[in-house]
Amino acid sequence: MRLPHMHRTSSATFHGHQTRRELFGSLLLHDFGGELLLTFPIGVGSIVALVLQIVRLFSSRSVMTGMPLESTAISPSGMPSLFTKTKLCAGRRIARRRTFPLPDTNPPASLEDMKGRWLKVTAPLSTVLAEQRSGATPKGFTTHANTLLCLASELMSNYTELLLAHQGKKLARAAYATRNLLELAIWTDYCCRAR
Amino acid sequence: MTGTETAVISEATKSLESVARNSGIEALDEQYLRVNQAATALGPDAALAYRNLYSILSKFVHPAALLVNTVFGPELSQPISSGFFLIGSWLINEAFTQVEKVHPVFLPS
Numbered sequence: 001m002r003l004p005h006m007h008r009t010s011s012a013t014f015h016g017h018q019t020r021r022e023l024f025g026s027l028l029l030h031d032f033g034g035e036l037l038l039t040f041p042i043g044v045g046s047i048v049a050l051v052l053q054i055v056r057l058f059s060s061r062s063v064m065t066g067m068p069l070e071s072t073a074i075s076p077s078g079m080p081s082l083f084t085k086t087k088l089c090a091g092r093r094i095a096r097r098r099t100f101p102l103p104d105t106n107p108p109a110s111l112e113d114m115k116g117r118w119l120k121v122t123a124p125l126s127t128v129l130a131e132q133r134s135g136a137t138p139k140g141f142t143t144h145a146n147t148l149l150c151l152a153s154e155l156m157s158n159y160t161e162l163l164l165a166h167q168g169k170k171l172a173r174a175a176y177a178t179r180n181l182l183e184l185a186i187w188t189d190y191c192c193r194a195r
Numbered sequence: 196m197t198g199t200e201t202a203v204i205s206e207a208t209k210s211l212e213s214v215a216r217n218s219g220i221e222a223l224d225e226q227y228l229r230v231n232q233a234a235t236a237l238g239p240d241a242a243l244a245y246r247n248l249y250s251i252l253s254k255f256v257h258p259a260a261l262l263v264n265t266v267f268g269p270e271l272s273q274p275i276s277s278g279f280f281l282i283g284s285w286l287i288n289e290a291f292t293q294v295e296k297v298h299p300v301f302l303p304s
Contacts, residue, residue, distance in 0.1 A: 108284035121291045124301045145301055148294055155287050162283040166276050175255030178279040181286040182248050183230050186241065188290040190233040192297045 111163055118156040125149040144191070151188045155181060248282065255279075 109117070128145040158180040165173035215223050234245035255275075 108280055109288075114287070117288075117291055121294050124298050125294075128301045141301075148297070152291065152294055155290050159283060159287045162280060166280040169273060169276065171276050171279075172255055174276045174279045174283075175252045178283040178286070179249060179252040179256055181283045181290075182245065182252065185286040185290040186230055186234045186237065186245055189237055189241070189293045192293040193237070 108163075111160060114156065114159055118152060122149055122152050125152070147191050148188070151184055151191060155184050155188065158184065252279070 125145045125148055129142055129149065132142040158177045162174055162177035162181065165171075165177055212223060215221075231242070231245060231249075235242040
């Protein structure tokens with residue numbers, strides 16, 4: 001994995017990036033002047049970074065929610081840095097920490113396609129729960145099926161929410177739905193493995 | 196609190212504990228498993244992805260994210276939103292794949 005580097009370019013450059021790889025490869029981290037981009041080259045392993053934070057210059061003293069003091073001066077002076085609500089540290093270091101592998105994947109599916117997959121995924125689980133009513137299935141077995149069914153339904157619900165938020169250009173709602181999907185995906189994986 | 200109120204609360208607590216025991220929960224005061232602990236149990240990759248993604252997404256969810264969004268502006272919000280959409284799509288696909296892997300458990304033998 002190569003380390004990120006920063007350079008100045010026009011914001012229009014970013015809009016030319018259409019593919020997923022390029023989208024994640026170039027992280028738009030704007031200076032308040034609107035020109036600073038952080039680019040993050042990714043290799044064959046699809047290492048991507050999501051450092052969607054505010055970028056400030058070290059030379060600037062004012063930041064969004066805090067003000068670095070002279071006693072906490074950051075070096076090297078004059079280099080761009082990343083500022084978050086809790087951290088103000090060297091760009092390289094924080095960017096390296098905030099990287100994670102994202103396997104190559106297909107473009108997002110349409111809502112109809114995803115609904116089809118959801119139905120396919122949940123069909124065996126629904127069958128188990130239907131059989132439970134006849135008393136043919138052990139209780140623990142159906143509890144597991146029910147848990148997975150609920151998780152799958154919540155996943156679908158939040159995907160729909162994400163799609164609508166994205167189409168409606170509601171960034172905070174999109175982030176909220178994505179964060180829900182993140183937690184649900186963790187729980188789904190966990191519940192699949194730990195019965 | 197009167198004696199009657201105490202008795203009602205005590206009775207309700209006992210009832211609740213009984214329901215919990217029947218559901219396999221021995222102690223109500225037991226701490227629930229946190230998401231980050233579940234992610235850690237899945238392995239270092241999942242733990243790292245969860246930690247990084249969660250903190251970044253939270254910046255846009257929390258009311259303070261208004262400040263962040265102000266910086267980006269509408270023309271830059273769209274690419275970020277596209278990024279979130281891609282991530283969300285990847286997450287749901289991965290989750291569904293995991294469920295599909297346990298399908299054989301539920302199929303009749």
